Amino acid sequence: MTIHNLYIFSKTGTLLYYTEWNRLNKSGITKEEEAKLMYGMLFSIKSFVSKISPLDSKEGFLYYKTSKYTLHYFETPSGLKFILNTDNASQTARELLQQLYREVYLEYVIKNPLCQLNEPIQSELFKMKVDELFKKSPLFLSRSI
Amino acid sequence: MKQQIIDSKASLGTTGEADDCLFEYLHAELVNYVLSKSSSGTEGEEELSRLEWMGFSVGYRIIERLTREWSRFKDELDMIKFICTDFWSSLYHKQIDNLRTNHHGVYVLQDNAFRLLDKVGASNSKQYLKESPRLLAFTCGLLRGSLANLGIISTVTAETTTLPSCKFHVQVQKI
Numbered sequence: 493m494t495i496h497n498l499y500i501f502s503k504t505g506t507l508l509y510y511t512e513w514n515r516l517n518k519s520g521i522t523k524e525e526e527a528k529l530m531y532g533m534l535f536s537i538k539s540f541v542s543k544i545s546p547l548d549s550k551e552g553f554l555y556y557k558t559s560k561y562t563l564h565y566f567e568t569p570s571g572l573k574f575i576l577n578t579d580n581a582s583q584t585a586r587e588l589l590q591q592l593y594r595e596v597y598l599e600y601v602i603k604n605p606l607c608q609l610n611e612p613i614q615s616e617l618f619k620m621k622v623d624e625l626f627k628k629s630p631l632f633l634s635r636s637i
Numbered sequence: 638m639k640q641q642i643i644d645s646k647a648s649l650g651t652t653g654e655a656d657d658c659l660f661e662y663l664h665a666e667l668v669n670y671v672l673s674k675s676s677s678g679t680e681g682e683e684e685l686s687r688l689e690w691m692g693f694s695v696g697y698r699i700i701e702r703l704t705r706e707w708s709r710f711k712d713e714l715d716m717i718k719f720i721c722t723d724f725w726s727s728l729y730h731k732q733i734d735n736l737r738t739n740h741h742g743v744y745v746l747q748d749n750a751f752r753l754l755d756k757v758g759a760s761n762s763k764q765y766l767k768e769s770p771r772l773l774a775f776t777c778g779l780l781r782g783s784l785a786n787l788g789i790i791s792t793v794t795a796e797t798t799t800l801p802s803c804k805f806h807v808q809v810q811k812i
Contacts, residue, residue, distance in 0.1 A: 603658065603756040605665030605772065606765050616762040 493631050495585075496561060496577040498622070500597070502610045503571030505531045509613045511622065513632070534565065534573065554586065564589060572597070582631045596621045664753060667691065668771050685774040692778020693785070700783040703727060713809065716787050717744050724783060729753075742809035746780075749802040758800030769797045773805075780805060 497512035507527035519526045534553075541553045555564045557580060566574040566589035574589045600618040601607050607615050626632050671688050703724060710716045721733035725748075735747040753772050758765045773795035781793045790810045797803040 600756050603661055605661075605668060606757055606768050614764075615757075616764045617757065617759045620759055620762075 493581045493633050494579045495582070495626055495629070495632050496579075498577075498592075498626070499527065499530060499573075499575040500613075501527075501531055501534075501573040501575070504610065505535075506610060507531075507612065508610075509618075509622075511619070513626065530575065534575065566590060566593070568593060578631060585631060588626075588629055588631060592622065592625060596625055661753065664772075664775060667775065672771060685771060688771070688774035689778035689781070692775040692780075693782035694778075695775075696779035696782025696784075697786045698782075699728075699779075700724075700786045704787075710787065713742075713789060714738070716784065716789065717746075717807070720780065720783060721746060728779075742811060744807040744809075746805040746807065747802065748805075751776075751801055751803045754797070754803060755801035762800075766797065766800060769800060769803070770795065773797070773803060777805065780807065784809075 494514050496515050498510065499507065500509040502508050505528075507524070510523060510527065519529075521529075537556070538553050541549070545552075552567075553565055555562055557563075560580070561577050562580050562582065562585070564576045564578065564585040566576075566586060572593070574593060576585050576589055578585050596618065600615060600621055601609075601613055604615055604618075607613065607618075613619075668688065671684050671691075674684070674687075704719075707719070710719065717736065717738070721736050725731065725733050729748070729752040731748070731750070731752070733746045734749045735745075737745040737747075751773075753776065754769060757769070757772070777793040777795050781791055784791050784793075784807070792808045792810070794806045794808075795803055796806065
């Protein structure tokens, strides 16, 4: 099982944080462009899901899966978006994202008075804690290739 | 650090998240507000002393309530000990980790995981070290105010070399 990369977007679509662990295929465009592309796609999927759903869905879009990887999507009521790409075997990534929000984002960004909100996260402690959380997760087993 | 985690979990059960954060958020806004008021745009002594004065008034009042059930203190050291244990744990959910004194009116109170700093920085990074004095000014005043109401006139300064630990130097003025 592998975790590939993580995006955090603000309510307005600013890329707050990006990090990657096992990403073999580069997109070939700059990080900013890639973030815009990613956000645009998620925005479209969200409205697509809510329009096309035959029933009232409480949570809306949760994840999608290709033959190679799964994209997990977690959005808070405040509009913060957490996106995690894993391989297809990782089922519990959603809980991991919730944990990331609760135990790392809330603690080390919201409670840090020196962190500007809705701007890319600079705090080194936050970066460290994110890495720590994912590396101790059972989903994180980097296959050395 | 470990102690801190246990403490915050225990308090989550009894007091709730909002109770715990309210002080931290209010303090953060207080610091921002005072600094934004500064005319020159630079972080001068004046702005920090305003924060320190706010702390002083708060400390002066708080001590009335905290010492309600207590008998009178024997001496100066007794008061400082009270500050390190009961006072600190009721405000910051932990006790002062280390207290040192030269027995001539100088006390050094060291907190290895100070609550207002432990979300800000880690020991292996120098980030935010420059900004940390503004997060400590209020607490310096708090200490000075509390001691003032107990009858000790003092000057309190803070120092940080590695976040999130900090030292408060209390210098008692002999009259």
